[in-house]
Amino acid sequence: MSTQRDGLAARDLPPRVTSALEAFFASRGPLVEPIGPTYATAVARLEAFVLSGGKRVRPMFAWLGWTAAGGEPSGPGAEQVVTACAALELVQACALIHDDIIDNSDTRRGRPTVHVGFAADHSASKWAGSADRFGMAAGIICGDLALAWADDMFSGSGVPGPAMARARPVWAAMRTEVLGGQLLDIVAEASGDGRRGTAELINRFKTAAYTVERPLHLGAELAGADSQLIEDLRGFGAAIGVAFQLRDDLLGVFGDPAVTGKPSGDDLIEGKRTELLARALDHGDQHDPSAATRLRALLGRELPAGEIDEARAILHDLGAVRAIEARITSLTERALAILEPSSMTAGPKRQLQEMALSGAHRDH
Amino acid sequence: MSTQRDGLAARDLPPRVTSALEAFFASRGPLVEPIGPTYATAVARLEAFVLSGGKRVRPMFAWLGWTAAGGEPSGPGAEQVVTACAALELVQACALIHDDIIDNSDTRRGRPTVHVGFAADHSASKWAGSADRFGMAAGIICGDLALAWADDMFSGSGVPGPAMARARPVWAAMRTEVLGGQLLDIVAEASGDGRRGTAELINRFKTAAYTVERPLHLGAELAGADSQLIEDLRGFGAAIGVAFQLRDDLLGVFGDPAVTGKPSGDDLIEGKRTELLARALDHGDQHDPSAATRLRALLGRELPAGEIDEARAILHDLGAVRAIEARITSLTERALAILEPSSMTAGPKRQLQEMALSGAHRDH
Numbered sequence: 244m245s246t247q248r249d250g251l252a253a254r255d256l257p258p259r260v261t262s263a264l265e266a267f268f269a270s271r272g273p274l275v276e277p278i279g280p281t282y283a284t285a286v287a288r289l290e291a292f293v294l295s296g297g298k299r300v301r302p303m304f305a306w307l308g309w310t311a312a313g314g315e316p317s318g319p320g321a322e323q324v325v326t327a328c329a330a331l332e333l334v335q336a337c338a339l340i341h342d343d344i345i346d347n348s349d350t351r352r353g354r355p356t357v358h359v360g361f362a363a364d365h366s367a368s369k370w371a372g373s374a375d376r377f378g379m380a381a382g383i384i385c386g387d388l389a390l391a392w393a394d395d396m397f398s399g400s401g402v403p404g405p406a407m408a409r410a411r412p413v414w415a416a417m418r419t420e421v422l423g424g425q426l427l428d429i430v431a432e433a434s435g436d437g438r439r440g441t442a443e444l445i446n447r448f449k450t451a452a453y454t455v456e457r458p459l460h461l462g463a464e465l466a467g468a469d470s471q472l473i474e475d476l477r478g479f480g481a482a483i484g485v486a487f488q489l490r491d492d493l494l495g496v497f498g499d500p501a502v503t504g505k506p507s508g509d510d511l512i513e514g515k516r517t518e519l520l521a522r523a524l525d526h527g528d529q530h531d532p533s534a535a536t537r538l539r540a541l542l543g544r545e546l547p548a549g550e551i552d553e554a555r556a557i558l559h560d561l562g563a564v565r566a567i568e569a570r571i572t573s574l575t576e577r578a579l580a581i582l583e584p585s586s587m588t589a590g591p592k593r594q595l596q597e598m599a600l601s602g603a604h605r606d607h
Numbered sequence: 608m609s610t611q612r613d614g615l616a617a618r619d620l621p622p623r624v625t626s627a628l629e630a631f632f633a634s635r636g637p638l639v640e641p642i643g644p645t646y647a648t649a650v651a652r653l654e655a656f657v658l659s660g661g662k663r664v665r666p667m668f669a670w671l672g673w674t675a676a677g678g679e680p681s682g683p684g685a686e687q688v689v690t691a692c693a694a695l696e697l698v699q700a701c702a703l704i705h706d707d708i709i710d711n712s713d714t715r716r717g718r719p720t721v722h723v724g725f726a727a728d729h730s731a732s733k734w735a736g737s738a739d740r741f742g743m744a745a746g747i748i749c750g751d752l753a754l755a756w757a758d759d760m761f762s763g764s765g766v767p768g769p770a771m772a773r774a775r776p777v778w779a780a781m782r783t784e785v786l787g788g789q790l791l792d793i794v795a796e797a798s799g800d801g802r803r804g805t806a807e808l809i810n811r812f813k814t815a816a817y818t819v820e821r822p823l824h825l826g827a828e829l830a831g832a833d834s835q836l837i838e839d840l841r842g843f844g845a846a847i848g849v850a851f852q853l854r855d856d857l858l859g860v861f862g863d864p865a866v867t868g869k870p871s872g873d874d875l876i877e878g879k880r881t882e883l884l885a886r887a888l889d890h891g892d893q894h895d896p897s898a899a900t901r902l903r904a905l906l907g908r909e910l911p912a913g914e915i916d917e918a919r920a921i922l923h924d925l926g927a928v929r930a931i932e933a934r935i936t937s938l939t940e941r942a943l944a945i946l947e948p949s950s951m952t953a954g955p956k957r958q959l960q961e962m963a964l965s966g967a968h969r970d971h
Contacts, residue, residue, distance in 0.1 A: 271783070274779070274780055274783045274784070275783065275787065278783075278784065278787035278788070278791065278808065278812055279787075279791065279808055281790065281791055281794050282787040282790055282791065285790055337751065341747050341748070341751060344743075344744075344747065345743075345744040345747060345748075347740075365797060368798065370797040370798045370799070371796075371797055371798075371799055372796075372797055376711075377793065377797050379708075379709075379743075380708075380709040380793045381790065381793060381794075383705050383708065383709060383747060383750075384705070384709075384786055384789050384790050384793070385790075386747075386751070387701065387705060387750070387751070387754060387786055388782075388783070388786045390751060390754050390755060391754060391758075391779075391782040391783065391786065392783075394755075394758040394762075395775075395779040395782075398758075398762065398775055399775070399779075404768055411759075411762055411763070415638070415755075415759040415763075416638055418755040418759075419635070419638045419639065419642075419752070419755065419756075420638070420642065422748055422751055422752045422755065423639065423642035423643075423646040424642070425748050426645065426646055426649055426745065426748050426749075427642065427643065427645055427646065429741065429744045429745060429748070430645050430745075432735075432736075433729060433734040433735055433736055433741050434732065434734050434735075435734070435735055444642065444643055448642055
């Protein structure tokens with residue numbers, strides 16, 4: 244009990260998630276082996292990718308939702324909940340593998356992306372045709388497998404039927420929302436849609452709902468939370484999820500490469516359509532068109548350090564940095580104000596408070 | 608009752624499947640609409656694709672499995688089973704949409720493929736970047752949505768818990784198997800692996816298990832069939848599923864374009880690694896190496912009619928056509944021999960017999 248109250252159980256979660264994922268992959272052997280070593284090798288690549296994922300953010304929020312609603316971390320039924328929460332990592336594996344194909348990304352977590360790994364196999368084997376197209380094809384299939392297995396793992400978690408029946412609509416909403424957010428993102432990028440409303444929708448569905456709000460909601464439904472507690476957790480998650488993304492957007496332009504691990508001004512070079520940028524362009528178009536024009540000219544191409552600094556200065560001058568910082572503060576305050584009177588258990592409440600504060604003010 | 612005995616209920620199935628799919632898409636509105644019109648338009652494209660699918664082969668076999676094990680087509684609970692069976696069409700939508708990206712196919716069912724449709728939107732809107740890459744990206748996301756929704760539809764079918772618990776491992780096996788078959792297929796094509804064993808594995812998992820055996824098995828589990836009946840249906844499905852594919856392989860080389868709707872000698876031009884081809888090359892390598900060499904030279908490129916005829920003649924001369932015809936006959940006989948003493952209900956049994964005979968001897 245004291246473990247739960249101190250929130251330590253949540254910090255113990257990542258290794259339990261990893262164990263649940265290992266057990267799930269082991270359980271797939273009898274299905275995979277008859278299909279032969281080629282498939283088994285691809286599955287091993289998927290497994291290595293999933294097991295190398297570090298922070299287990301989504302399972303952690305689901306677990307916090309469950310414990311916040313009274314779930315006992317070492318009580319009977321807890322392992323089944325860990326398994327259901329861990330299934331979120333397989334949804335995320337699909338999202339990352341397919342995103343890396345869509346974005347044509349070569350590396351992730353300092354290693355070759357899954358499709359690039361398959362392409363390298365193709366080249367090393369001197370096979371016919373394009374290695375890149377083979378990598379894409381195998382990566383699509385591998386991501387599909389992760390998505391299908393996410394459902395198998397969730398459905399087969401052993402969580403009792405009534406809890407599963409409560410949680411399943413949340414599971415469905417989360418997948419539908421994140422795919423919607425991804426689609427909006429690629430359409431916004433292609434169409435050059437830099438409107439604030441579009442950036443807000445993408446942040447809401449691609450990040451906040453998928454990463455924080457729905458995992459908390461899922462956990463709370465697994466625990467049979469009442470509707471007020473669910474509303475609290477969702478409200479907290481929606482606010483803090485957007486705040487996290489806005490902090491990411493600031494770090495993507497102003498972050499220290501030595502701390503973030505990303506190139507300086509990365510989001511500018513990629514031309515990423517963030518809320519930060521949308522606010523700057525909105526304001527510039529109305530009050531300082533030449534600054535807006537110059538900012539647009541600094542997006543989506545390699546920039547020397549001097550031009551990165553120039554873009555940063557424009558974002559400051561147009562008031563966008565101040566506006567985003569104010570919004571992060573207001574979202575964090577809203578989230579904390581929701582927590583304060585909430586009926587959730589003490590340990591998870593404290594942990595969510597800490598996460599809200601550290602997430603909003605982090606430097607990486 | 609007489610409807611069921613006559614198998615008419617199975618012929619009535621396609622419109623019921625379409626209705627179930629329409630109802631499912633309608634039920635998604637409240638999830639999709641908040642994400643905005645861009646997503647709703649993409650979902651409408653997926654819906655049009657799913658609703659335009661004609662034969663509903665996999666739901667039909669699942670339904671036959673259910674009725675063969677005593678399920679009543681107009682009894683209570685039948686609509687829920689129709690919905691569970693119809694969910695197979697969403698798995699198939701994902702498989703087709705992603706396969707068309709992998710194969711770089713421009714048309715399907717005489718219409719632009721899904722990714723080509725998205726690419727055309729991109730071009731028509733004069734958006735930035737590559738229309739082809741945008742089409743691929745949107746197609747990947749759309750296929751993912753179909754796969755996620757397949758699970759939502761299956762899980763939300765309303766089939767009672769115990770039946771769902773029996774059917775779920777079959778549902779899991781089917782998705783794992785078809786993705787394995789697809790992976791083997793692209794690896795065999797890239798690596799030029801023309802071995803018979805590989806072609807047999809691909810036929811078994813990509814086609815027979817996915818299209819016939821597992822749908823029959825799924826339906827039988829939904830109905831609570833006993834283990835002997837399940838063994839019968841699976842044995843029938845595995846045999847007839849491979850026979851169907853072998854007939855397809857023959858039609859892919861020898862079929863009349865006016866009847867099949869595909870170009871003459873299509874599989875030769877694509878260089879498709881079929882069991883037909885594997886047998887010819889196996890035999891040629893051992894007994895007539897120059898014929899094997901010539902056949903290899905006729906694969907995977909545009910062929911004038913004279914060379915298509917030459918390849919056909921070599922396939923005949925090397926005994927591959929006769930061997931495949933004999934295998935179709937033997938598989939069909941085995942399938943019918945399994946049906947004969949089986950305890951399944953009379954109408955579905957007769958319908959499966961008819962399907963086995965007509966499928967093995969069809970000309971398109």
